[in-house]
Amino acid sequence: MSYKPQANLRSAYNFQESLITIDDYLDFALKNSFPFSFYADLNSMYGAAEFYDKFSKKNIKPVIGLTLEFHQNQKITLNFYAKNRNGYKNLCYISSEIQTKELNELEILNFARNYFTDDLAYVISFEENHDANLVDALFKDINKENLYYGINFKTQEQYKNFSNVVYTNKIAYFDIVDKKAYNTLLAIKDNAYINEVTTVVDAHYPSEEELYQYAKISNDNLNKIANMVNFDLFEDTGMHLMEYKTPNNIPQRQFLRQLTDDSLNSYFNIYHIPNNKKDDYKKRLDYELNIIEQMGFVNYFLIVRDYVRYAKDNDIMVGPGRGSAAGSLVSFLLRITTVDPLKYNLLFERFLNPERKTMPDIDIDFQDNRREEVIEYLFEKYGVYHVATIVTYQSIGAKSALRDVIRTYNLPVDFANKITKLIPMQYQDDLKGAIKNSRALTSYYNDNKEIFEMAFKLIGLPRQTGTHAAGIVISDVDLRDIVPIRVGYNGIMQTQFDMNYLERLGLIKMDLLGLRNLTTLQEIRSNIFRTEKKDINFDKLDLTDQNVYEQLSLGKTTGIFQLESPGMTNLVMKMNPKNIEDISTTSAIFRPGPKEMIPEYLKRRKSRTKPERYVIDPSLIDILAPTYGIILYQEQVIQVLRKVGGFSLGRADIVRRAMSKKNHEYMKSAKIDFMKGAIANGYSEAKANEIWHWIDNFAAYGFNKSHSIAYSYISYWLAWLKTYYPEQFYTSLFNASLGNAAKTSTYIKEINAYGIDFKGPNIKNVNNKYVAYNKMIFAPLTIISGIGPEFLKKLRNLWVNDKAVFDDFYVLISNLVINGMNRQIFEALAWTGAFDTYQIDRRLIVQNIDSLLIFADQNKGKREIDPLTIPVLESSKEISDQELYLKEYDYLGFYLLNNPFSIKRKEYSNKNVFSLNKIITSSKRGLAILLVDAIRTKKDKNGNLMAFLTLSDDTATIKATMFADTYEKLNGSLNPGAMVLARIRIQNYNGEDSAVVEEIVNYVK
Incomplete structure (x- = not known):
């Protein structure tokens, strides 16, 4: 059976009305050797960019369209297809109008008629009877070569003498066996039971035999429509960044230089920068400005500076920096960031690289309870159709799919609860994997195969829209010229395309993030002003205050950003930090991968051996000695590649990325260049080869130092407040x-x-x-x-x-x-x-x-x-x-005046009982009165029962192991809820504390 392209396919982006994802559609098109394919969802264009991107990459010509439906004695369907970029814009305007305003069918149709031009191809389909008068009224100004009539099983006889017909039966699934799954989807959408839903027609892909004599005519006409299409959605879009309005219309480049020059001079004067350092700042500033100008991002920096300044002027807390933007001196001088990049040897190329043509990415943290005010400021300043948040799509997961199917089958909620509680979070998108790894779930599957089969069909389908947590776009032209939009939160516009396609359309994503810790800082600051009449300026705090670092070294990290988990607290105490760099190092090394190096790093840090002794080559001392010869930061990788291989910083960053992503093909050619450069720089071939492989081993572990340093400021600010204003x-x-x-x-x-x-x-x-x-x-x-x-x-x-x-x-x-x-x-x-x-x-x-x-x-x-x-x-x-x-x-939910742990500790004071927190942080072994919160048993390799427990008291909670020789002495008497006097030993693995229960001394009553 041979299948041909179809004009009225609905994708799963018509939420809960189709089983067909874009990937499903692509697989079907490839399997059936489609030369072109059509996309035209009802009222929306959510999947248009994804459809265009994926089909064009497989050399299937994508035809982007839009579908409208209205009623005039019968249902009438209009499919529009963009022939060129103007036609695409017309679709964007029509869809945007529908998605941003509450319009009835007639209002939608009247608006759409304003965009009926010869830039579109049209297919009109009547449910029952052809209406020539309506056709004449709608398309009187349209070249009839662009107009086609849609036929289906009911209407095909009426069009037997028409040559401009295409088959338009609605397609919502590809195989007739999926009809029940489709009905289930409709039942879920309508909150109905499966036996209450019937599809009007079988919406499966029709064969040529089913289309009778119309098949060839329809296919020829579809081919004509596809041949009319001549534009590339992602080509020649330009960069659509709003132009910043400067005072007195000063050229933006000049204004940016003026701002940064003035700021740098002020910085020199206020912070008494030595004369021999000033040239470094001036050269760095000139270099950065040249790159920013060359890459066309002057307006970007000015816009970000503007909304950061708005926030600060309105007492909205702004973070010190986030990500690689903290490595930019321009960002620092514009007060976008708080971190002096030269002070910490941060690299601009890690942020903006002229050799890797990508958009800049200045992510800004704002206190989370006032972030919306900044977005509203942008919305008011630049206009309703120039600022938008970014859509996301929430898909159906395994648990929700099963719950929905079970409900449509009119089965009890308890039944759904029993099944879904067996599905771990890691299998939310892989129900088959969950079944494979659970005997109980396998049993449910064998007894209820139809329900599970229905759920398999639904998992991964988009269910509804959401909003990107941080991203916004600001366009110099009406957004509807570039993307279809919809109404988002607070009436602010939102793109219908997700973030994966916006940059290729010339829209730069700016991330305005909400950070709870900034709200906390602002609240503390306000409380201090209210009670002490002191206004704390975080930018002026002494970052070398040893009282603050002493408190951290004592483990007083509760409430301190990045440092308060038990594992981090333990590491901070061992690190005994003395400065911001030490906090940065602590957070950088406490991650999967680098964690393996913690013991060696601490050993080197505490050793009396000079750090220089650990460096792989004396020429790299300046780069690696601060971290005792271990690469912790991406910036170190870049610097070593430049120092040894003679790469530019831009090229070095590209090589670093290739190493971290294990791009072996690129690394082969990069290594050849590295070896040539190293030998030219006086390194032996053996040493150069050693350094290359050594870098390659560490590259995947490197962390962004710009981000790490900037976030360490937040940690320090909180620690400073805790030290001096604990109340x-x-x-x-x-x-x-x-x-x-x-x-x-x-x-x-x-x-x-x-x-x-x-x-x-x-x-x-x-x-x-x-x-x-x-x-x-x-x-x-x-x-x-x-x-x-x-x-x-x-x-x-x-x-x-x-x-x-x-x-x-x-x-x-x-x-x-x-x-x-x-x-x-x-x-x-x-x-x-x-x-x-x-x-x-x-x-x-x-x-x-x-x-x-x-x-x-x-x-x-x-x-x-x-x-x-x-x-x-x-x-x-x-x-x-x-x-x-x-x-x-x-x-x-907690004890106040009558703490049982305190009471019981006093009762057992003759046994030298400690709190759990005291044992974890100090003694590492001792007696504690503990509550058994949870217990799980399993057989060890010898077939004996051992136990894994969660233990707690009023000071801490910890995971614990009880080996078989200890557990079996209890004869099964240990249960959740029991309070026990236990002897425990603390052990640490990869920075995480856990306990071994050595003995249950007594049950406490």
Whole structure:
């Protein structure tokens, strides 16, 4: 059976209406030797660029189109196909209008008619009857050579005397066996059951036999349409970057030079740069500016500078730099970044390389709660059709596919839960792999093959659009001239093409990222100003303050960006950092790959041997001695290639990339050039060969030093604030961790070391966040489970209107019952000590809650209470301390006044019991009272049962191993939830701490 190209295929980008992905379509076209293929989704063009790119690469001529549907007594389908670039623009405008405005069918059609030109080819299809009057009205100004009629099984007889016909039955899957999967997809979309859905026609690819005598005519006409098409979507698009408006219309190149020259002179004066260094800065600046001008990126830098300046002028925290842009002196002088690249030997070529023609990539971090303000500024400044975010596509994963199919088959939710919980995250796109690796899942598959087969068909299909986390584009021309757009978040336009195709269309992606740590820094800064009246300028902090580095060396890394994981904390303590470079090194080496070098690096760092002794060749001392002869940074690879092989920095960066990607073909020719250059530079052939292979081994491990240094500034800023303003620092951490009981518990324990008291919930504290005052941090009522924002809002209003109500417990509860306090809220407040301020035992409040609620209801809203009506609070039973701390834990998620671990440690004080954190960070071995959070057993190589556990106390959590000889002594008595006195030993592998349980001494009750 021979298949031919078809005009009305719908791709999976018509979400949940087709099983055909672009890759499926391409495979089908290749299998059937299509010379050309058509793409025309309904109303949107999401897949157009992907379709064009992939088909053209396989030498199949791509024909880009768009489909509209409307009704006039019957359904009418219009397919438009772009003959040239103007036709493509017409499609972009029509699709953009549909996707950015809420229009009915008639409004869409009337708008589209404005773009009916001879730059398009047209196919009009009537569901039932040909309407000549409508055709004349729609296409009166169109050359009829561009007009074709779509036929299907129902209408083909009406067109038997027409020569300009093409077959247009809608295609949504390729094989008739997929009809049920297609119906399942429609059922999912319509939230229906599979037996409620039937397709109107079999939407499979038709054969020539099915098309009868129309097959040849249709194919000839499709060929005519394809031959009309003559443009390359990605060719000669130019670079569409907005032109920056300079003061007094100064040429942009001149303005950029003026800005950077002025900034450099100021830098010289303020920071007293020695005269012998000034020439280095001037040469570097001139070199960078020349490259930026040559590559046509002057406007790019000016635009980025503008929105960074807007953020800073509006007190929006901006990061010190991100990625390779921190290696640019121009970025530094424009205040786009905060890092002086010459100070840290950072390379401009790692960022912008004239020998590798790519777009610049200046990624900027903003405090995450105000990032949208910067995007809105750009939107307002440059115009609605010149700024857009970037679309992403969310695809159907294995779990959601199964859940959806099971629902359409009207099976229980519990059944779906049982199956999907067996699928690990790494198999989200590989259900067959999950089945292969799970006996239980295999059993479900064997018993429910149809459900699984349906799910296989759905996995990977795009489900809906999303928004790129950071990317935006700013165009000098109307975006609709380049790409179709849609409405995104906050009414800001969004490209219909994803980021993979925008650069090739001349649109430069700019990344505006939200970083939570910058929000934290800004909050701490604001708290300091509020409480201390001091305005902290992070750019002016002393980066050599040894008090700060001493705190890090002691392991006080909680809340410190990049450094707070247990493995990083352990490494920081071993590193004993003294400067920013040490923080940078720590974060660079603590990654997969380089982690293997940590022991050797620490050994060399602590050795009395001079670092120069570890360098592979004396000529490379300046480059490699700072990292003890180990390549940690990509910049070092580039510098070694230049020093030894005589490469330009630009060429060296290209070679570095080839090494890291194991591009062996390119490396063969690069090595020849390297060896020639090395010998010319005085190296022996043996030494040059040794250095080449040595670099090759390290190249894949190298990290971007520009990024590492810049992010180390954030780490240092936070560490500085923690050292000198711990009260404000921890207040911000508490607020960032609202709802995270584990982190809150950790912070409560840590602040004791800083002389800060933690104050639990208090009914008189009506703030919705943590606040600090006079070495105290006050918790908001919102940390209590069951206390919602509506109750707190009413409580705040009560406080604002009449604080005197809060002077007396009985007056207060009489007013709270008319402000949202029910029995559940009353209990929650009582158990967590919110009423302790009235010196009434919380046990008594809980035991008398019924009589108190009756009393409050009888006196609701009163400001004065008759003392004789106040109920006597009586204790009906003894409430133990254990019940108190368990209730506190239930409502808060952590222990406050009644910490069982502290209590039990005191009980076992004669046994020298330590906290888990103390054992991890100091003693490495000892007794601890621990909670068994989880336990998993398996047989060791001898067939004996051993256990893997998760253990915790109020200071830390750790993964632990219990070998068979220890575990089998317990006779299966160890279960999750047990509290034990255990002897543990800490071990470290690749920078990660874990424990070995040597003995369970006792069960703690």
